[in-house]
Amino acid sequence: MSSLQPVRGTHDLLPDDSRRHRWVEEVAFAAAKRYGFGEIVTPIFEFTEVFSRTLGETSDVVTKEMYTFADRSGDSLTLRPEGTAGVARAFISNGLAQSLPLKLFYRGPMFRHERPQKGRLRQFHQVGVELLGVESPLADVEVIALAWRVLSELGLAGKVRLELNTLGDADSRAAYRDTLTAYLSDFRASLSEDSRNRLDRNPLRVLDSKDEGDRKIVEGAPLMSDSLTPSAREFFATVTDGLTQLGIPFVVNPKLVRGLDYYCHTAFEFTTTALGAQGTVLAGGRYDELIAQMGGVRTPGIGWAAGIERLSMLVDQVPAGVRPITVIPMGDALRAMAVAERLRRAGMTVDLGYSGNMKKRMARADKVNARFAVIMGEDEASRGAVTIRDLDGGTQDEVPLASLEEHLGRLL
RNA sequence: GCGGGUGUAGCUCAGUUGGUUAGAGCGCCAGUUUGUGGUACUGGAUGUCGGCGGUUCGAUUCCGCUCACUCGCCCCA
Numbered sequence: 001m002s003s004l005q006p007v008r009g010t011h012d013l014l015p016d017d018s019r020r021h022r023w024v025e026e027v028a029f030a031a032a033k034r035y036g037f038g039e040i041v042t043p044i045f046e047f048t049e050v051f052s053r054t055l056g057e058t059s060d061v062v063t064k065e066m067y068t069f070a071d072r073s074g075d076s077l078t079l080r081p082e083g084t085a086g087v088a089r090a091f092i093s094n095g096l097a098q099s100l101p102l103k104l105f106y107r108g109p110m111f112r113h114e115r116p117q118k119g120r121l122r123q124f125h126q127v128g129v130e131l132l133g134v135e136s137p138l139a140d141v142e143v144i145a146l147a148w149r150v151l152s153e154l155g156l157a158g159k160v161r162l163e164l165n166t167l168g169d170a171d172s173r174a175a176y177r178d179t180l181t182a183y184l185s186d187f188r189a190s191l192s193e194d195s196r197n198r199l200d201r202n203p204l205r206v207l208d209s210k211d212e213g214d215r216k217i218v219e220g221a222p223l224m225s226d227s228l229t230p231s232a233r234e235f236f237a238t239v240t241d242g243l244t245q246l247g248i249p250f251v252v253n254p255k256l257v258r259g260l261d262y263y264c265h266t267a268f269e270f271t272t273t274a275l276g277a278q279g280t281v282l283a284g285g286r287y288d289e290l291i292a293q294m295g296g297v298r299t300p301g302i303g304w305a306a307g308i309e310r311l312s313m314l315v316d317q318v319p320a321g322v323r324p325i326t327v328i329p330m331g332d333a334l335r336a337m338a339v340a341e342r343l344r345r346a347g348m349t350v351d352l353g354y355s356g357n358m359k360k361r362m363a364r365a366d367k368v369n370a371r372f373a374v375i376m377g378e379d380e381a382s383r384g385a386v387t388i389r390d391l392d393g394g395t396q397d398e399v400p401l402a403s404l405e406e407h408l409g410r411l412l
Numbered sequence: 413g414c415g416g417g418u419g420u421a422g423c424u425c426a427g428u429u430g431g432u433u434a435g436a437g438c439g440c441c442a443g444u445u446u447g448u449g450g451u452a453c454u455g456g457a458u459g460u461c462g463g464c465g466g467u468u469c470g471a472u473u474c475c476g477c478u479c480a481c482u483c484g485c486c487c488c489a
Contacts, residue, residue, distance in 0.1 A: 065488090116481080117484090308489085367450090
């Protein structure tokens, strides 16, 4: 192992990648703000129990994917594998039950010790939202609408598909779990080994098994929708009606389940076929019992998270950045830097080479995609002037140095 | 964590049926043009042939291990 390689599953974002990454992040944040969300920034590590108690002791994330370590005082800490648990913890720590409903947006790195693949990293980045304190299914509709808005503004509306399901309330889930387990147990011997394990630990997961034999068995399985209590059924109907009224396309997938234990009622996923095995691009659901489970006052919540790397791979092109102005000195480089400073003070983006003759500096201007070059030659200097060259048109004009900002301002 | 594929210059890739100085295109640097770019032409630099070990007179080429990436499973954003 070479120590000059990045750690497995981590990645450097060079300026071009970074521009794309930030753009995705900013589009999401800007949309969230329009829906009334504010940003929350929580630590990237927490006490281990923040995650182990909320995500489910048996979930894969907790049992084998967390970066957990003892710090110098012996506390067990964990690099966050997802964002919701930390937001829930912050909600309790800060007594935010006083200010409901609460709309929070977050972004940043997450860590999971998985086997890396395309679209699956050990340090990856998410944007996400949480809406806390609203019992009504209208919250579900609005939060999904925001997700759809974000994806649309990233130009991905045609590339993703919204799948929706309900996991019901606690009573519905308990009832369904029983009937499903009873059904699957009859086929125990024919199930795949993975699914036999799932049957014991989290039977709902058998539903989305990819094993051929399992799928046949699952086809005949009882559906969640048959076990729903009347109120859970009505809740889900309001969500689907709401999405229909807002013109957001979706398909109900009765086999859609969630990996993390805290979900109930609405579960949804935006998926794509363009990323191989990593088809989920944005996913979320409702978690009414999470905060109570963590020891806070029972506060319903719903949210989603999206993987920035996965979104970035789907995005065709990001808007170009600002084109700079290049200042090219023929003689006194310090004088040029002073002029560059003047232009920057006036709000302009200015590139200034550090060396080279005129030809070199012009070539550099081209490479940084400069819009104009300000040429500071000795001839012009003697007249108190400077030349502005239009790099697209190839034309140039001499203007007084004193009014350079004004001239450039007109041209830009 | 399990199974398959790949690993040669900054990038994309060719090549060596095991044999002396390992190639192309793009990019980079310099020049044709000592005050003018994006084109063209000329020249130049750059590789522990992923790493370690083995077989061999000799390995970038064969074998083993390892690391990384990648595809599928698992899981998930």
